[in-house]
Amino acid sequence: MWCIAEIDAEYRKKMYKVLNLYEEEYNLKYPVICFDEKQKYFISDVKTKIPMKPGSPEKYDYTYKINGSANIFVAVDFKGGVRDITVTDRRTKSDFAHYIKHLVDNVFPKAKKLRIIMDNLNTHTYTAILENFEFNEAVRLISKISFHNTPKHASWLNIAEIEINIMDIECTGRRIKDKNTLTKETKAWCEKRNKNKSKINWNFTKKDADKKLYKYYTKS
Template structure:
């Protein structure tokens, strides 16, 4: 916990960016009946019935110091999907960084092993050498700032029926561009000092010598 909280306090370092990463499933929904267009004094109305059109996954990277995020829509959430996403993180989004410091939870795919299961050993090692892994505690994924960003994404973009992958990608991209243009970020206040007081029960009790 304190490892993650101390990272949040550090000033921006272009060569060693701190990037919070996470993912979430998303359900695709199709209207059974066309919606009724808005009229003067009446909002657009949609039928309560819908059909499920499959599921997909959203990978999210968030850099709080500069108010930057990137959301990628994938069909699945497998070790290979995560490994390819990490490769793009290294090669496309932070190509000049010396070391990318990742903050992530303990999901089973969040492991360097995913790289070796997906790429040849030499390529897996190349990507891995650009990454530094910092895990939130078990049952402590709330310490990852990207979870707040994901909740904002759900409220502002995913709170309606999106019928297919292409529509979802367009909507998510528009949301991402707007948030990045605003350099919207999170005013994180919780520190290691706070944790030692408010979460004192989680620390070992040291008997005085």
């Protein structure tokens, strides 16, 4: 946010839309879902670790070996205290489309419509769904969702970024050697967060935005 010298009308329009959604009262049938993704590199140790013991943390050498990577999809209903973490090999249009179907049918099956906040990555489109499902199925899925993009260079507006930061601190921020381990550990972490109905309190409003950012606003 602080790297932007000017905030034009298009930026403000998208920012206000997201902030207005965040201010709404929680509605189980129309939840606001924040979505993002993160690449995770698999790292193995070159030298054997020294395991932790009472009074001494685990120790490992600074040298390591990269053994590929995976993608982590993160979706969070921050007011309902529900999130989903799914590990995939890649983050293609097909991966995105099938993940949206997973959210609709498995994670939030009782919702009439998911209002999904996300960035402007070129895979994040309704077209991705049309290209990867039979027409009637694609139409069904699209009828159950609405996409709301954050402005460009405004990842700070996406609450999924906060969830990912918490995940990194508590789970994925250390060395993980392979996809199987990553999948097991993110699943366990996600289940614990959901069991506790962990929520995120967002207090930055449209009024706050105007007060804090008005000096960057342009007329166009």
